[in-house]
Amino acid sequence: MSLIQATHIDVRHGATHAVQGVNVTLEAGEIVTIVGPNGSGKSTLLRALIGAVPVDGGTIKAAEGLRVGYVPQKLHIDPTLPLTVRRFLNLPKRVPTAKAREALARTGVDHLEKRQLAGLSGGQLQRVLLARAILNRPQVLVLDEPTQGLDQPASAAFYRLIEALRDELGCAVLMVSHELHVVMSATDRVICMNGHICCEGTPEVVTAAPAYRELFGTGTGGALALYRHEHNHDHHEHGCDHDPASVLSAEDPVS
Template sequence: MSNALIRLQDISVMFARQNVLDNITISVEPGQIVSLIGPNGAGKTTLVRTVLGLIKPDNGNVWRKQKLRIGYMPQKLHIDPTLPLSVLRFLCLMPGVDRISTQAALKEVGAEQVINSPVQNISDGEMQRIFLARALLRKPELLVLDEPMQGIDVAGQAALYSLITKLRDRYECGVLMVSHDLHLVMKTTDMVVCLNHHVCCSGHPKQVSGDQAFIELFGKNAQTLAIYHHHHDHDHDLHGTIIDDPTTL
């Protein structure tokens, strides 16, 4: 099974007799970022739920490394605005998590200053980093990120993508990420899987950008995104402001 953390082989999932996923094969290895892209309704969330073990496929096989630790970062989480819940209490709802480990995880993602803030007062960018800290508290071998940039401005997206790459490098974990942000996905990922109920195409971003299936889904202008590289000598804080010291991210 090579060096894979997880491998889905010929997976099919049906809802109401309709194929949501059809004959999907995908794997993630340690240190690899795999990005799922595709139109709305393409089956990306269903594939993520299959990876997490929340959906049992109708056909095919799911293989996971023994005792694989998965950290999951959801798109969003509804929290009752009347519920008195601080960031610390929210993260400590996980078994075995205390203030010390919470502080360390928040510092890792550049959000330690919000530890005592009510979750209802947290910005979208800060909330995504809190979700990421929550995933890290599981000491994951595989990070599964479902549209982690939702609701964040472009500068904040770039900062969060940079952080995810740094965490991948630091922990040598695999990353499976769902995203619509082609302009950032194409320069931060190792493998792109273009999904529209089946795998339309997959491979390195530059390779995928020339595939006819990719062009048909996203248009000819999307081809340039796979070879675009943005080099900069600065980073951004949670709100997108330029900072001189990237270690404060």
């Protein structure tokens, strides 16, 4: 059984369709990245899938007991709030010390355990958020533009970490990203959205699709990738003339 299967998902903002007719099936172990221009419904879709935004139509089915880890796009922290990394991992409920340290070590920030959250750099904070997301060994890891504000080397390192965690945990990864030059080398399947799914498939298929080129031009097809990802999964590929179709949902265990 698929981890998540969503059919004809609609999300409206007032009278405006933010997401329309989206279908997708997420399988264990695959990395799926949603790309699209600003206002294309990428983040709205993710928020809908974790229950933060209600859907106005369609159905979402998740595997029974599905564990989901979520890394938000941003976390606003009051700089006067005395909150260490370790205490942050205890929210909303206390986590055993060994478990917390293991998660921090997996994301390369175990040395930050006693640091104040408000004093972390952008890259450090994202790795702490990722550590929190993997505390319960999620079957699906959801990330909303996790490298926004990071430079290219830091972004590439973060995506390599995501790939390593996928391999270690055996989880599926669903993420939104705007960094096409990195994403095209760090994902198994790409979903190109503009309110609906314009095209879908491997990075090679999507970057050659007319709908993708119309949205992004021809200069972002992976030539600037900072490292090469080997595509180990044989996923079904779609052209750009199919009906709108895309993505997921399940409970958010860290909300």
